[in-house]
Amino acid sequence: MQAEASAPAISLTGAQQNELLRALSREELIALFEHLELVPLVAGKHLFDFGDKMEYAYFPTNAIVSLQYVTEDGGAAEIGVVGREGVVGVSMYETERANCSAVVHCAGYGYRIKAAVLRSAFTGGGALARQLMRHTSALFAQLAQTVAGVRHGSIEQRLCRWLLERLDRSLSNELKVTQEMIANMLGVRRESITCCAGKLQEEGMIEYRRGTVVVLDRSAMERRAGGCYVPA
Numbered sequence: 001m002q003a004e005a006s007a008p009a010i011s012l013t014g015a016q017q018n019e020l021l022r023a024l025s026r027e028e029l030i031a032l033f034e035h036l037e038l039v040p041l042v043a044g045k046h047l048f049d050f051g052d053k054m055e056y057a058y059f060p061t062n063a064i065v066s067l068q069y070v071t072e073d074g075g076a077a078e079i080g081v082v083g084r085e086g087v088v089g090v091s092m093y094e095t096e097r098a099n100c101s102a103v104v105h106c107a108g109y110g111y112r113i114k115a116a117v118l119r120s121a122f123t124g125g126g127a128l129a130r131q132l133m134r135h136t137s138a139l140f141a142q143l144a145q146t147v148a149g150v151r152h153g154s155i156e157q158r159l160c161r162w163l164l165e166r167l168d169r170s171l172s173n174e175l176k177v178t179q180e181m182i183a184n185m186l187g188v189r190r191e192s193i194t195c196c197a198g199k200l201q202e203e204g205m206i207e208y209r210r211g212t213v214v215v216l217d218r219s220a221m222e223r224r225a226g227g228c229y230v231p232a
Contacts, residue, residue, distance in 0.1 A: 012026075012029060012030070012033060014038065014061070014111075015029060015033065015036060015059070015061075015111055016029070017061035017062065017084060018059040018060060018061050018084050018085075018086075018087075018110070018111065019084055019085045019086075020059060020085065020086055020087055020131050020132075020135060021059055021111070023127060023131050024127050024128055024131070025126075025127055028126055028127055028128055031121070032113065032117075032121060032128070035113050035114065035117045036059075036111040036112070036113055037111065037112050037113070038109060038110075038111055039058075039109065039110060039111075039112050040107075040108075040109055041058070041060065041063035041065070041104045041107060041108055041109060041110050042104060042107055043104055043105065043106065043107040043176075044103065044104060045103070045104045046101060046102070046103050047065065047088060047089060047102040047103070047104065048089060048098045048101065048102050049070070049098065049101040050069075050070055050098055050099065050100055050101050051097050051098060052097065052098045053091075053095075053096075053097060053098075054089045054090075054091045054096065054097075054098055054115050055114065055115055056089055056112045056113065056114060056115060057087055057088065057089040057090050057091075057112065057113055057115055057118050058087065058088045058089055058102075058110045058111070058112045059086075059087050059110055059111045059112070059113070060082065060083050060084055060086075060088070060108065060109075060110040060169075061084055061108060061109050061110055061111070062084065062108035062109060062171060063083070063104055063106055063107060063108030063109060063110050064081060064082070064083045064104075064105045064106035064108070064166060064169050064170070065081070065082045065083070065088050065102050065103065065104055065105065066078050066080075066081055066102070066103050066104075066105040066185065067079050067080035067081065067082065067088070067100050067101070067102055067139075068100060068101045068102075068103060068185075069100050069101075070100075070101055075187070076101070076184060076185070077185065077186075077187045078146070078162075078185040078186070079100060079143055079146055080100075080139055080142050080143055080146065081105070081142070081165050081166065081169065082102075082139075082169075083106075083166075083168070083169025083170075084169060085135075085138075085168075085169065086135045086138070086139070087132070087135060088102050089102060089115065090115070090118065090132060090136070091115045091119065092119060092122070093119075094116070094119075105166075106166070106169075106170070106175075106176060141230075142165075145161075145228070145229070145230060148227070148228070152227070152228075153225075153226070153227070153228040155186070155188055155192050155193070155196055156196045156199065156200075156224065157224065157225050157226055157228040157229075158186055158188075158228055159182065159186065159193060159196045159197065159200070160200070160221045160222075160224050160225035160228070160229065161225045161228040161229040162182060162185065162186060163175065163177075163206070163213060163215060163221065164218070164221060164222065164225060164229050164231075165229070167215055167218065168231065173214055173215045173216075173218075174212060174213070174214050174215075175212070175213045175214075175215070176211060176212055177211070177212075177213055178210075178211050179193045179194055179197060197213075200221070200224075203220070204216055204217055204220075205217045205220050205221050205224070206221070
């Protein structure tokens with residue numbers, strides 16, 4: 001009989017791989033710990049969609065989640081990205097509905113907690129409430145940066161910002177992405193991404209292989225992104 005695969009270990013140290021949880025005092029984290037569940041976040045999985053009631057909030061550890069606005073004709077545009085620095089799916093009142101879709105972009109793990117439990121913990125104040133408000137503020141800033149980039153930035157600058165945002169949340173300089181995926185998220189033609197990526201590769205900033213982008217010169221990419229990118 002084949003042995004079952006062992007489940008990922010759940011521990012305080014593991015939960016602290018998420019930076020928001022790590023910012024809590026040991027007492028606050030212990031109080032939350034019995035409500036946290038370690039779950040695999042598979043690439044392409046929808047944690048929730050626009051209009052859904054958010055039953056759970058997710059604290060990614062090594063996964064990256066794309067927040068997307070979906071149009072009536074089925075098109076999608078990325079409005080934000082969350083990784084190990086934050087949380088996805090916070091609802092501050094019981095009848096709140098999602099105002100965007102959350103889709104796992106880079107597979108990994110995260111700790112999930114029932115939204116009702118997180119709301120209750122939030123009302124208790126302390127470091128958790130401060131960190132959730134701080135993260136919400138950071139998401140608004142990220143959204144503003146995205147909107148400004150669409151309005152004033154070139155496709156090349158927006159591509160650099162998109163890659164840098166994922167690099168900020170990745171454990172290595174290698175990103176599993178396709179040109180089609182980037183084009184869809186930025187709302188531009190794939191040919192435009194192919195052209196820009198080719199230019200960045202020629203200048204030694206990235207190395208592109210099918211389905212993989214390796215960032216070779218982050219500093220140069222930040223300079224190329226200009227005002228479209230501000231480190232989180």
